Amino acid sequence: xxxxxxxxxxxxxxxxxxxxxxxxxxxxxxxxxxxxxxxxxxxxxxxxxxxxxxxxxxxxxxxxxxxxxxxxxxxxxxxxxxxxxxxxxxxxxxxxxxxxxxxxxxxxxxxxxxxxxxxxxxxxxxxxxxxxxxxxxxxxxxxxxxxxxxxxxxxxxxxxxxxxxxxxxxxxxxxxxxxxxxxxxxxxxxxxxxxxxxxxxxxxxxxxxxxxxxxxxxxxxxxxxxxxxxxxxxxxxxxxxxxxxxxxxxxxxxxxxxxxxxxxxxxxxxxxxxxxxxxxxxxxxxxxxxxxxxxxxxxxxxxxxxxxxxxxxxxxxxxxxxxxxxxxxxxxxxxxxxxxxxxxxxxxxxxxxxxxxxxxxxxxxxxxxxxxxxxxxxxxxxxxxxxxxxxxxxxxxxxxxxxxxxxxxxxxxxxxxxxxxxxxxxxxxxxxxxxxxxx
Numbered sequence: 197x198x199x200x201x202x203x204x205x206x207x208x209x210x211x212x213x214x215x216x217x218x219x220x221x222x223x224x225x226x227x228x229x230x231x232x233x234x235x236x237x238x239x240x241x242x243x244x245x246x247x248x249x250x251x252x253x254x255x256x257x258x259x260x261x262x263x264x265x266x267x268x269x270x271x272x273x274x275x276x277x278x279x280x281x282x283x284x285x286x287x288x289x290x291x292x293x294x295x296x297x298x299x300x301x302x303x304x305x306x307x308x309x310x311x312x313x314x315x316x317x318x319x320x321x322x323x324x325x326x327x328x329x330x331x332x333x334x335x336x337x338x339x340x341x342x343x344x345x346x347x348x349x350x351x352x353x354x355x356x357x358x359x360x361x362x363x364x365x366x367x368x369x370x371x372x373x374x375x376x377x378x379x380x381x382x383x384x385x386x387x388x389x390x391x392x393x394x395x396x397x398x399x400x401x402x403x404x405x406x407x408x409x410x411x412x413x414x415x416x417x418x419x420x421x422x423x424x425x426x427x428x429x430x431x432x433x434x435x436x437x438x439x440x441x442x443x444x445x446x447x448x449x450x451x452x453x454x455x456x457x458x459x460x461x462x463x464x465x466x467x468x469x470x471x472x473x474x475x476x477x478x479x480x481x482x483x484x485x486x487x488x489x490x491x492x493x494x495x496x497x498x499x500x501x502x503x504x505x506x507x508x509x510x511x512x513x514x515x516x517x518x519x520x521x522x523x524x525x526x527x528x529x530x531x532x533x534x535x536x537x538x539x540x541x542x543x544x545x546x547x548x549x550x551x552x553x554x555x556x557x558x559x560x561x562x563x564x565x566x567x568x569x570x571x572x573x574x575x576x577x578x579x580x581x582x583x584x585x586x587x588x589x590x591x592x593x594x595x596x597x598x599x600x601x602x603x604x605x606x607x608x609x610x611x612x613x614x615x616x617x618x619x620x621x622x623x624x625x626x627x628x629x630x631x632x633x634x635x
Contacts, residue, residue: 198303198360205365207295208253208288214246217290221283221396229282230264230379238283249284256365260285262377262384263392277346279378279392289373289396292366297400299360304403305410310424311399317423317473318528318616324421324428325477325615328466333419333430334479335437336470339444340460344425345393348405349453350374353391356404373397399424405452412447413440421472428472437463475529482529482613489534492522493541500545502552502579508602511549515542519605530613539607546604547593548584563592 207213221235228234238245252258263279270276281289301312309320327333353374358367378385378392391398402424413420413429418440421428429444431437441463448454469476474488499515519542523535554560557575564573569591576583583589598604 199299200360200362201299202362204295204361204363205369208291208366208369209250211246211250213291213294214249214287215242217287217294218242218246220290221286226283226286227280228264229280229285230261231282233283235283238287245284246287249288253288256368258288258369258372260288260373260376262379263395265378265380265392276393277343278394279398280394281376281392281396285373285376286396288369292369292373293397293400295366296357296361296397300400300404300407304407305414305420305422307419307421308403308407308410308423310422310426311403316616317525320421320423321473321475321477321482321528322615322617324430324470324472325482327419327421327430328470328477328479331419333432334466335431335434335463336466337427337429337431337437337441337444337463338461338470338472339427339429339441339448340457341425341427341448342455342457343390344406344454345398345402346390347454348391348402349389352452353401353405356408370397370401409444409447409452412451413444416443418443423473426473428470434463434465474526484526484529484531484534488526489538492518492538496542496545500542500549502548504549506549507553508546508550511546512602512604516603516605519607523605523607523610527610527612527614528616532608532612535607535610535612542607543593543595543598543604544584546598547589548581550593551578551580551584551589554578560588560592564588567591 218238222239226235228237249258261282261284263281263285266278266280267275268278297313304312307320307323309315309317309323324336328336350371354367354371357370361367373395374391375387377387391401406422406425410420410422419430421430427444429437429440431440441461445456445461448456464470466477466479469478469483471485474485476483476485495518496515499518500511504511526535551560554563555578557573557578560576560578561573573588576586576588599606
């Protein structure tokens with residue numbers, strides 16, 4: 197029997213709790229909301245701002261501002277809508293999250309990984325890989341929910357919360373946050389459904405909402421892996437997968453009032469590859485999705501333009517974090533050759549920058565003589581991409597110089613094929629026995 201909580205609102209009426217929430221908001225380094233107040237501005241008058249929030253919460257006169265809607269491009273050419281709350285509202289949401297997360301998170305389905313403390317994309321990929329390779333669940337339903345965050349039903353969110361929370365003041369605060377509205381170029385719009393993607397508390401509300409789906413599938417013996425609204429259902433046969441797809445679609449659309457994107461939702465076999473969280477999981481190996489490699493190369497190209505006028509040290513301040521982030525995320529895949537080829541390509545782009553900066557062949561030749569090379573050197577075009585791969589460029593800027601002296605992050609040195617162990621990996625006791633599995 198799940199514990200029910202009756203008095204929680206009082207925990208918000210604490211300046212220390214609000215200060216702790218602000219520290220977490222500050223660490224996220226988010227943008228200003230519709231009021232234009234940045235995190236830095238809020239911090240400049242922190243005590244005054246927190247006292248004001250505390251008074252409003254005590255008097256129950258607090259009213260969240262409409263979120264600022266912005267659109268960011270997606271890899272498929274579309275746009276994702278983000279809602280950016282004001283900093284003061286993010287502080288309240290974070291304080292609320294600190295209260296609600298310890299209550300709800302322990303009861304979530306063990307194969308739910310999105311936006312949960314101590315859980316990661318790597319663990320979700322590992323779990324899906326384990327189901328496919330160890331337990332022969334090679335037929336997979338890859339489900340796509342259209343605009344999940346934007347279409348969550350407010351009444352269902354509040355009903356899910358009220359199953360554990362009986363504090364009316366706290367539920368009313370959540371209702372205010374959900375109903376605060378959206379500020380767009382056309383002006384204020386009411387928010388009748390949805391919890392803005394970008395809000396501090398939205399991921400938890402989405403997990404509470406979708407946990408009903410997780411438990412529904414668990415009760416019917418289906419093995420799932422879910423990261424936010426990315427859902428895999430793993431089965432042993434095509435007929436079982438089609439049956440699971442029918443049950444899941446019916447529950448999501450009829451009971452949870454969400455919309456399944458039928459164009460993107462499909463049943464596939466691991467021989468073809470199961471696309472999940474940037475990788476493609478196959479029966480015997482995992483590879484990086486080509487779309488992710490293209491996005492990575494676009495970022496690197498933008499940072500390593502030959503006409504940028506920056507020296508290599510300046511370029512590497514921004515380039516190294518991109519290289520490191522890509523390699524450490526995708527090391528879960530079997531991508532040794534991919535990283536080796538990308539590392540070679542990155543070095544070529546850096547050589548092209550340096551040749552362009554040297555401008556004249558004479559400076560290249562001087563560099564070669566400083567390194568001890570003798571004889572006559574060929575004059576080459578210094579702004580040629582082809583010449584960035586010629587022997588003279590390699591002699592002047594060898595791999596050892598780039599990696600050891602300039603500290604270019606070496607993609608090819610990263611160990612790959614590393615799966616992250618998860619507590620819940622045993623098929624016979626899939627939700628209780630902690631086992632560390634290395635595949």
